[in-house]
Amino acid sequence: MPAALTADSVAMLLWREATPESLSELMAALTTGGARVQLEQLDRLLDSVGQHPLFGGVTDLIGAHPLGLGREQLGRLLPLLRPGGAVRLPLASSESLEAIRRDLTLAGFVGVEAEGDGMLVARRPEYALGSSAPLKSLPAGPAKVWQVSANDDDDGLIDTDELLTEEDRAPPVVAAAPSCGEASGAAGKKRACKNCTCGLAEEEAAAAAAGAAAPAPKSSCGNCYLGDAFRCSSCPYLGLPPFKPGEAVTIPAGRLAADL
């Protein structure tokens, strides 16, 4: 039976297949000191590690029985732990100590040690990604560590940076925005406007039926006077206000000049 955990521990007891009796025995042993222990079925946990509310806050991960974890699974469990948190795994007699030690190390654990009765214990390293490394060729100089946190003058607030996981800090994958408004309008689409009089609508319908690409649009259209909201994408008056009734329809000087 494992020893009881200290009262301020936040622990998870991991199981794959076990009887309720054995689990409650283990829970009882662990919680006699007043610790908080949460029961987690291993496969369900592995599916949703990133969303777990205790992510990054667990002090002890304990295996209820030999779990047969591979390197990749161990790596997924690592971020659950707080830096410095410990994992305790019982080993099956068939498992090689060295193989598991190697897997734990490659997964990012440190301090892998064998405890008595076939238990292996390891820790999540204290440092997080990006912490300072010792200076090499230059002397360290006066240890002026000037630091300001966002919670500078905020006593009584938690350190909010601890709420973020590595996944949170990684930049999102974003599709590049299309280049802004070419003269042809929205991202290459060449629409016919309503009440189309220049024949683009018929061409588009014919092209859609024939499966061919729409041919180049003509410049005349029945809707130029209405304003940009109704002009077709090849209208020479795009960017100008709607015409007032009776206003001469002229293209301002310079508009006909090529942009390039």
Added chain:
Amino acid sequence: FQQPDTPHSTMVPPCNNGEESGTGGGGTSSQLHHPEPARQPPQLTIAYGSETGVAQDAALTLYNFARSHGLNCRFGSLDEVGIVALETAADCLPSNDLRQQLLIAACSTTGQGDPPANMRKFWRLAMSRRLTQGCLHGNGSSQSANNPHGNGDSATARLRFCLIGFGDSSYLQYNFVAKKLHRRLCLLGANSACPLALANDQDELGPDQAFLPFAETVSALLTDTFSVRCACVGSCLDAPLPPLYRVEAIAAEKSTDSTHTTAANQVVVVVGADGPRLPPPETGYQLARIVANKRVTAEDHFQDTRLITLSPAPTSAESPSPTLWSPFQPGDVLQVLPSNSQSAVSSLLSTLSHLDPETRLRVSQSDPNFPPPPDLPPAGPTLRWLLTNYFDISCVPRRSFFETLRRIAMCIGDEVATTTEEDSSRLDMEIERLGEFVRDVDELAAYCNRPRRTVAETLRDFPVSASRIRLSRLFDLLRPIQPRSFSIASLGQSGCSSLDLLVAVVRYKSKLMSEPRLGLCSNYLASAGPGSVVTVRLQRGTLRVPPVDVPLVLVGPGTGIAPFRGLVQQRHGVVNGQGDEAPAAGSAQTLVFFGCRHPEKDFYFQSDWLEWSRLWPDKFQLATAFSRPTSDSGQQTKCYVQDRIRELGADVAKLLLLGGGAVIVAGSSGAMPREVLSAVQAALTVHGGFDEAEAAGMLAEWQRTGRYQMETWS
């Protein structure tokens, strides 16, 4: 839910649950969905934390959905209404309200991963140590061992919430506020009713790409939770909404507004007897007078940049005039509330020719969540005053604008207006097109966002719809002008009578639009001659100034140099403009990198830098980079600040590694901050003996701890 008694209202509540939902007491309808008898529906709060109005607009869209279904709900900023919801759920308040709290919130991230000003108090509460894990859980304070996934149970949790963050992934701290808040609430035991949604300015279709699905999810959740029975689902585009305010014409004397033009062709902006827009004193806003407005770039240079000096102005003839600014630190900003240009206002007034510009209006409360705006003139604003000083008509309209304009065109919820026959077919066309813009984010982006089309230009394209805008719907359609921030470019830590701003006047041609795009605030300040009165507010900046004995590397190309002018003076002993021959004892070195086009065209504060290099040669060094030099500037090739940083990499590494120095980068967002970070990393690698991964890791850690700061603006 109280429907206001407007005289011309023909509204009928669309759903038959106006009395049942949200008014407390077991609603009969809730028994259809919850097996527990007489279960009270939750208390609904829709809130926002918004710096520029984007998150607020999103929250308002969700509020309109709730309103259109007759749901009783609190609406406001997270500071206004979120705190109560959180405290009630956490039992911090001695209230008898045992209902579950349902909080729908939209919050953006600003500065260096900081919460916007109107949710700072809420943030302090949510992140407070006195809220213990599980306190929102509802089963006592410990999490149940039978609930392995830890997300508070949806039925018993004291708080359920849906959260969407608004951010920009070109920043390192992308949506940090929403991410942290979401995790914190879950850890406290609240139930997250839907996954965290993250809206990103850099998405192909902008923030709407994430917001629209989120709005759908929230609508479905509200429909289910409050057993809304309604024929329409989703956003209910055709459901009538009462106006946000009651707006009536007052039959009083009309006002006279005036603008004077001085001989120097600089406009002295005086908005008549009504005065400029001035929010109440507790918001921190005050009036300021322009003392000087000087162009600091060469006349033949394409960029017009001004050095603008301002002094506090008296608020009224009776109150004693404050002649000094409150003390401020380097890195602090001045927020300015600009007004629209006269030409833009006249053009819009002619589009709204059916409304009288000079009649005074009374704006009073109609919705319990919207007290009347406190910054309107007491005598009652005129339409001209509102379009000049209050409503933003030069911003790019958002989707909600088109939704509202369509409702106005269709007279939904109002008495139907008559149209002529020729207008009628045009109206149908406009309504259809407005609907297309509402439904198709891509169409909207092509029409509005990419060309940067303004509200005024949009209304010009929809004249018949615009002719149906009533006074009562003005506040539904248009949004108040948001303030713009400028880094203060002068010293003021012990109170001073004037401060300086360095303002680059924004003017560019967008593809497609024939008129150039003008930055609202920069053009407003540029045209405000000496004597003009403007509405401003001092704000603490997001920069944390290191102690004076920490060496500094300051990178400020272009107008980014503005906050460093005050910073350098303060560090090396200049107090309020009086120079000191000997630098302040104990001050460490400062290395400033400044970049601009040409030494004779836009070398901001050149005389100051030369003077200080002369005064403090051991402490202060300026490295310049000119990107469009001519052959007689002593520099042959195009050079940017990042190139100079690499060139002086040994000095940079020495200051940072040996001296424990810090870096501050200020200026335009985009490529510059990335290039500078890369150059500093190169300096650490080449001259500091680290490999690239170590240097990158160090810089990431420095950004987290505030040793590498960025103050960038777009």
